[in-house]
Every structure is written in structure tokens, then in C-alpha cells.
Amino acid sequence: MVRLTCQQASRLLSQAEDETLPLGKRLRLRLHLAYCDACRTVSRQFESLRLAMRAWRERG
Amino acid sequence: MPTESDTASHPIDFAALAAHRAYLERIAQLELRDRALAEDCVSDVLTHAYEKRASFEGRSSLKTWLTAILKNRIVDLLRKQWREQPIDEPGDQGDDALERLFDSTGHYVNRPHDAGDPADLAHQDDFLAAVQRCVDRLPKRIGQLFVMREVFGSDTAELCKDLQITASNVWVQLYRARMMLRTCLEQGGFGRARIG
Numbered sequence: 717m718v719r720l721t722c723q724q725a726s727r728l729l730s731q732a733e734d735e736t737l738p739l740g741k742r743l744r745l746r747l748h749l750a751y752c753d754a755c756r757t758v759s760r761q762f763e764s765l766r767l768a769m770r771a772w773r774e775r776g
Numbered sequence: 777m778p779t780e781s782d783t784a785s786h787p788i789d790f791a792a793l794a795a796h797r798a799y800l801e802r803i804a805q806l807e808l809r810d811r812a813l814a815e816d817c818v819s820d821v822l823t824h825a826y827e828k829r830a831s832f833e834g835r836s837s838l839k840t841w842l843t844a845i846l847k848n849r850i851v852d853l854l855r856k857q858w859r860e861q862p863i864d865e866p867g868d869q870g871d872d873a874l875e876r877l878f879d880s881t882g883h884y885v886n887r888p889h890d891a892g893d894p895a896d897l898a899h900q901d902d903f904l905a906a907v908q909r910c911v912d913r914l915p916k917r918i919g920q921l922f923v924m925r926e927v928f929g930s931d932t933a934e935l936c937k938d939l940q941i942t943a944s945n946v947w948v949q950l951y952r953a954r955m956m957l958r959t960c961l962e963q964g965g966f967g968r969a970r971i972g
Contacts, residue, residue: 721882730951767898769926
């Protein structure tokens with residue numbers, strides 16, 4: 717199985733915010749995140765964006 | 777302040793609807809980027825809702841019902857805007873900037889900075905304000921799509937149907953949005969070493 721680059725992982729991380737990824741992609745992403753600190757951070761950044769937009773909406 | 781107990785209020789008077797005006801205008805403005813248009817749009821929504829108030833069944837909150845009406849209205853407006861200006865404006869792609877985030881081997885040129893726990897950040901006023909500023913700075917269409925996704929909660933299938941674009945286009949645009957936003961937030965100081 718070919719390793720994902722961070723660039724490829726970033727696309728999958730974003731797509732995962734919008735869809736359930738197909739199993740193969742999900743596993744490759746999980747493997748990448750297991751050894752890549754930078755992409756784990758990006759994953760948290762995307763999660764922060766999602767939660768912030770929800771919180772922003774709920775105010776007011 | 778309107779509360780969830782609105783749910784039980786039948787019949788609905790106009791004041792109960794208008795109590796949500798500021799909320800609706802805030803999200804309409806983020807989506808439309810035009811205060812006057814947002815205000816007009818919300819006035820239409822409130823008028824329409826009042827006319828149709830008998831059809832409000834109280835299964836959701838009044839706020840949720842109004843937000844759904846606003847969403848439909850905005851979808852109509854966006855579809856019209858996008859049809860009249862089918863070509864992306866300059867800067868709507870931002871691909872070069874995104875490419876520069878990575879080196880030739882696909883690694884980040886600058887290591888992403890962790891700003892902290894996502895759930896904690898979402899409770900911080902300064903973080904929410906920074907996110908709003910960064911959303912406002914996105915290229916228009918990308919921002920509109922992102923707000924449709926994250927504020928109105930449209931899923932990919934809805935975005936495709938409502939805005940007549942393909943699923944892969946939706947993913948690409950939302951990817952651009954998120955990458956630009958994380959960069960914008962890092963530049964704004966979130967993710968740099970912060971005290972406290």
C-alpha cells in the first residue's frame with residue numbers, strides 16, 4: 717500500500733468532514749495520521765473550524 | 777430573548793417571528809456578504825413565514841423553521857447570482873497559494889500549528905471572531921459554499937442539487953476553504969505559541 721503524502725492526506729481530511737470516506741481511503745488516512753504529527757494537527761484545525769461555525773451559528 | 781419555548785406558541789404573532797430577525801440577518805450576511813441584500817432577504821423570510829404560519833407544526837423550534845426558510849431563500853439567490861456570473865472571479869481558485877503550502881514531496885513547508893483543543897476553541901469569543909473574519913476573507917463563492925455547508929448544514933448531495941455543481945467540485949471548493957481558513961487563522965495568531 718502506497719503511503720499518503722501530507723498533501724493527499726489533507727484532501728482526505730477535508731473530504732472526511734463532508735462524507736464517510738470509503739474504507740480503503742479511511743484506512744490509509746488512519747495509518748498516515750498514526751505517524752504524522754502535522755496531519756493530526758490539521759485534523760484538529762478542521763475540527764475546530766466545524767465546531768466554531770456551529771458555535772457561531774448558535775449564538776444570537 | 778427568544779427561547780425554545782417558542783415551540784409551543786400558537787398562534788404565532790409577527791413579534792415572535794421578528795424576535796429572530798437579528799439572528800437571521802447575521803447568518804444571511806455571512807452567506808451573502810451584502811448587508812442590504814441580507815436585510816431584504818430576511819424581511820422576505822419573515823413575511824413569508826407569517827403568511828405560512830399555519831403550516832408551522834411545532835415539531836422543530838421556530839428558529840429552526842425560520843432558518844430552513846432562509847436557507848431556501850438564499851439557495852435561490854445564490855443560484856441566480858452564480859448563473860449570472862458563471863466564471864469564477866479572479867482569486868476564486870487560490871490554487872497556487874495552496875500548492876505552496878507543500879513541498880515537492882507533498883510535505884508541509886511550514887509545520888501546522890496546533891491552537892488547542894477544538895471544543896475549547898469553539899467556546900472562545902476571540903477564536904469565533906477570528907474564524908468569522910477569515911470566512912469573510914475567503915473568495916466569495918468558496919466562502920458561500922463553506923457557509924452553506926457549516927452554518928446551514930447542507931450535505932454534499934444537497935449542495936450538488938441546490939447549487940447545480942458536482943460532488944467533486946463541492947469537495948475541491950470546501951477543501952480550498954478549509955486550507956485557506958487554517959492558514960488565515962495561523963496568520964492571525966491562532967496556533968502560534970499563545971499564553972494561557
